[in-house]
Amino acid sequence: MPWTARENSMRDTVAHILSKQGAEKKPKFVCVSTIFSLMKTIDELCFLGLLFPTTHINHASHPVFLEIGQARGRVGWTQALRSNLGPHAGPSILIRLSTVRHRDDGKTEFLTPKEVVQVAAHEMVHAYLLLLSCRREQCGADFEVMHRDADGGGHGLAFVAVLKAVLGQIQSWGPGLEEFGMTDDAIYSANEIVTAATKGKMESQLRPRENRPLMEESGNTSATAPRTKTQGVAEPLVRETRSNDTAYEPVPDTTHSDAQHKFRRANTDPFVIIADILGVIWPIGFIVFAGLVIQLNDKETDESSAGQWRNAVTILATLFPILFAAVVGRLMSQIARWRLEHGAKMGMLEQLMGSRTVGGTILVHFQLRALNLLALFLLLIWVFSPLGGQSILRMLTTRSNKISRPSDVVYFDTDAPSQFAAWSESSPTSYAFNINRMSIVDAMYSALILSPDAVKSDSMDVWGNVKIPALSSYGSLDDPEWQTVPSSPNDVEFSSLVGVPVTRVSEGNTTFSLESSYADLACTNLTTDAFATNSSTSSSRLHFATAVVFNESPLCMSDRCGAAAPNGTWQGWNLNGTMLRNFTLANPDPQAGWNLALDTFVNTSLWGDLAWAQGHGIPYGRFNSPGSLVNETNIDARPTTLLFQARQQTDARAPPDYVTSRCSVTQHHVESRVRCSRAAAAPGGESSSARQTCRVLAQRPSRKPHASERVSQLSFPRVFRYVSRKLPLATNHHGTSYTADISLNYLDDPSSAVMTAAASQPELARVPARAFGFRLARLVNSYVFLSQAFDSAPSGSVDAQAVFETNVTVGVDVETDVEVWKVETVWAGLYILSCAVFLVGALTSAVVAHFVHGPDVLGYVSSNVRDSKFMEIPAGAGRMDGIMLTKMLKDKKVRYGYTQAASENTPLVGVGPKEEVAKIRGKKQVA
Incomplete structure (x- = not known):
């Protein structure tokens, strides 16, 4: 039967290798992959592929197990094995080849590929006969006659016939193979029986498979054959074996032991x-x-x-x-x-x-x-x-989270009596003392008026005190509920330029209620009148066109004043006067540009009657203030009117005019919801040194009992006498000056830029009555409040430990913004x-x-060569982890490319030693 194209290609490949490289003795040509490839081809062409069904060396399905090493003794060996039937059945035949010949003189000679293949073909015939021959009891043939020779070896008639057929077939594959298998002494020496002088005894068959040779001590099938054994293999390339044995000796059955299947755990x-x-x-x-x-x-x-x-x-x-x-x-x-x-x-x-x-x-x-x-x-x-x-x-x-903790806040009591009530100028000593204190009050008053516009519209004054808005400027005094204070400064008017000192504000956010009071002025439209000339005097002095009587005697600056004037008359100091006067030693106060007078005070019996205060249990410090009359019911509290007059001269050579407005006075008591915040102190600093910020959030009319709203701080003569006489002079402006003082400029326009740049007197008559009332009230309230707290206002809100002589302490919950x-x-x-x-x-x-x-074999480079037919892998490698095998072969250079094996004239590719594998160069094929 003619061969197929594939079989022809396989035949030509074997012939090419044996002819061209068959005589080489370099180890790189006598390697496991090459020998197995040649044996596999011979198996397919001569033995129907029954010995090596797959292209993988020592595959589990192979009936023949192949060992290639450098064993001493024989260069070829075939052994019959016993194994289980079933899923764990092993190979039936063992073929063991040596790539070197050990001589008696101790020298070692490498075999050529052609010599090794000759030995391999010889042993394949043994394996074929052992695998497929019938025994007497099965087919009637005498196995000893067919397979044994006269010396008891395995070269019987059947062996000689099959070997001749195989060798004849290979010899016909190409030129140079005519004497293949017939001239090499290795063929015959391989079949000689080893004498009893061979070293050692076989190791126990009971050891694990990786630790014992697959060919071990066995008895000769011939009854007369001596028991023999050989030296082990040196530096194996496939599987480590350490002994040889007589041909065809069966191995004791160990299939019932699990040792051959165990792996290192x-x-x-x-x-x-x-x-x-x-x-x-x-x-x-x-x-x-x-x-x-x-x-x-x-x-x-x-x-x-x-x-x-x-x-x-x-x-x-x-x-x-x-x-x-x-x-x-x-x-x-x-x-x-x-x-x-x-x-x-x-x-x-x-x-x-x-x-x-x-x-x-x-x-x-x-x-x-x-x-x-x-x-x-x-x-x-x-x-x-x-x-x-x-x-x-x-x-x-x-x-940021708010944490509340209890604390106390202290603020100044605005119902405290003015210190003006306790001052007197009855002696040179007291006069000098008053001048010192009044200079402080006047300086603070001027500072408030001249403060920047941002401060005037801010919720705090120049010293950090919280300013109290006028409730009537944005809300209703008849609404008892909380009313939110507008955030825009254009929508709210403050009752005073100076705020209420607040101290002991803890770090964090503090919200508390603050009780305060202030005077509210509802003024009429300002009217303008001209000064008249008094013709009865030679000096042609000017006087007011409308006569206004100022009763100054009841408001004298000493404690020994004249009789009190009845309510209903204007009582105040005439500083610009009906008759303009010059500064003299007898009259030390200079002229002023404007006057204040009041037509109603509290009962005249209360003006200086300390006995009345003591009889009513009122402390002296609380006398001459609305707070002292909270529980009094027989107080003459009539409507009170404040008279404002100001001289206005628009031309230095023309006669001056004067403007007049009458304002009803009421005292409003409000409760303000104040929110203060004090930042945490800098590292190493004191918390009290951090500046606090406060503003009024909402207001409502006070729910506490108070004196009649007709009774204000101005309702007490001992207080008003200083307001009437000192407030118009607070800015130290001479009334004869062509320009107006800064107080009148403020009433015209509160802007600091306008006041400081004014070169002429303001035109007050153009100011709306409502706006004028708020502005005049701010000036009066500021001056009165400074008389109450001039020694506390500058530092009270800055110093967390400040102490006020008259104060209110309230319990609060301090909300601290902390990072959580x-x-x-x-x-x-x-x-x-x-x-x-x-x-x-x-x-x-x-x-x-x-x-x-x-073993762990997945994912390692060594897995590519573990079962490669092109690599000589150390014995026992199949049971090694991938990393261990890699460590063992780490210095070995490998390459993926064209190998020396071919199929149908096409080179096979795979991973093998670098020197045995050709590079892949595009689509070019290597022959």
Whole structure:
């Protein structure tokens, strides 16, 4: 029957190698892959492929097990083996070849490829006959006659016939092969029986397979044949063997022992145990961290601990994906190993081995075009790697929180009596003392008027005291409920330029109610009249066109004044006068540009009657103030009118005019909701040194009992005498000056720029009555309040430990804005879930690792050459982990390319030694 094209190609390849390289004695030409490839081809062409059914050396399905080494003694050996039937059945025949010949003189000679193949063909005939020959009881043939020669060897009639046929076939494959198998002494010396002088005795058949030779001590099939054994193999290339034996000696049956199938248990390796422990400890540590973080929720932070926690979060967010990948990647490898031992589809194994990183998981499924439940499961697992890291970063944040704690706030009592009531000028000493104190009051008054516009419209004055808005400027005095103060300064008028001192404000935010009072002026439109000339005098002095009587005597500056004037008459100091006067020593006060007079005071019996105050249990310090009359019912509280007059000269040569307005006076008592904030002190500083900020949030009419609203601070003559005489002179302006003083400029326009740039007198008549009333009230209230608290206003709100002689202490809840930890519930939940997946992966990896018995061969470079027919691999390599085999072969250079084997005239590609494998160069084929 003619051969096929494939068989012709295989024949030509063998002929080419044996003819061209058959005489080479270099080890690189006598290698396992080359010898096996040639034997495989001869098997297919001469033995129907029955000895080596696959292209893999020593495949489990092969009936013949091949060992190639450098054994002493024979260069060829064939051994019949006994094995189980069933899934763990081993090969039936052992062929053992040596690539060297050890001479008696101790020298070693390398065989050529042609010599080794001749020996291999010889041994393949033995194997073929042992595998397929019938025994007498089965076919009636005498096995001894057919297979034994006269010396008891295995070269009987059947062997000689088959060998001649095989050699004749090979000799016909090409020129140079005519004497193949007939001239080499190795063919015959290989079949001689080793004498009894051969060294050693075979090792026990009961040892594990990797530790004992597959050819061991056995009895000769001939009853007369002596028991023999040989020296072991030196530096094996396929599997370590340490003895030879007589041909055809059966091996004792060890199929009932598990020793030949046992592997070294890699799961007891210390590194495996350490990996299992660390894999479980890591997720537990992350879960413990989650518990610690959850306990921080709503707890106050501090600078040092906050930095430590933030550093911990940053570090763990970096470590989580790394450790997660290490554990879950190991899990994928262990599951793939376990599935490989039990049999699995290559697609599944590739999915598992490719899913050892996040990117690898996505890439491998894209390349495999795999969309199944396993792919979805793997992607879902790896989602928790970045999700866990991001959850750590986002689950712990900080936020501002308000913490309330009780405290006390002290503020000045605006119902305190004016210190004007206790001052007197009855003696030179008291006069000098008053001048000193009045200079302080006047200076503070001027500072308030000349303060920047931003300060005038601010909720606090120049000294940080909280200013009280006039409730009637934006709300209703008839509404008893809280009314919100507008935030825009254009929508609210303040009752005074000076605020109420507030102290002992703690760090944080403090909200409290402040009781205060102020005088409210409802003024009429200003009228303008001209001065008239008094013709009865030679000096032609000017006087007012409308006569206004100023009763100055009841308001004398000493304690020994004249009789009190009845209510209903104007009582006040005429500083610009009916007759303009010059400054003299007898009249030390200069002229002023404007006057104030009042038509009604409290009962005249109360003006200086200390006995009345003592009889009513009123302390002297509270006398001459509305607060002393809270419980009095027989007080003559008539409507009170304040007279305002101002000289106005628009031309230095023309006669002056004067403007007049009458204002009804009422005392408003309001309750203000004040909010103060004091920042934390700088490190190393005192908290009391930090400036506080306060503003009134809302107001309502006071609900406490008070004196009649017709009784104001101005209703007491001992107070008003200073207001009437000193307030118009507070700015030290001479009334004869062409320009007006800054008080009148303020009444015309409160802007500081207008006041400081004014070159002429203001036109007060153009000011609306309502605006004029608020402005004049601010000036009067400011002057009166300075008389009450001139020694407390400059520092009371700045000094947290200031003490006021007349004060009100209120209990408050201080709200402090503190930074507290906030645990984001969603991110914390995702983080814990990621840790749970992390922990389950670690536990599963540890468990699966202890159910795997075989070596770890997946995912290593050494797996490419482990069973390669083109590589000479050390004996026992099949039972080694991939990393161990890599370490053993780490210095060996390999290459993927064209090998020396060919199929149908096409070179086979594979991984082999660098020097034996040709480079792949595009589409060029190597012959």
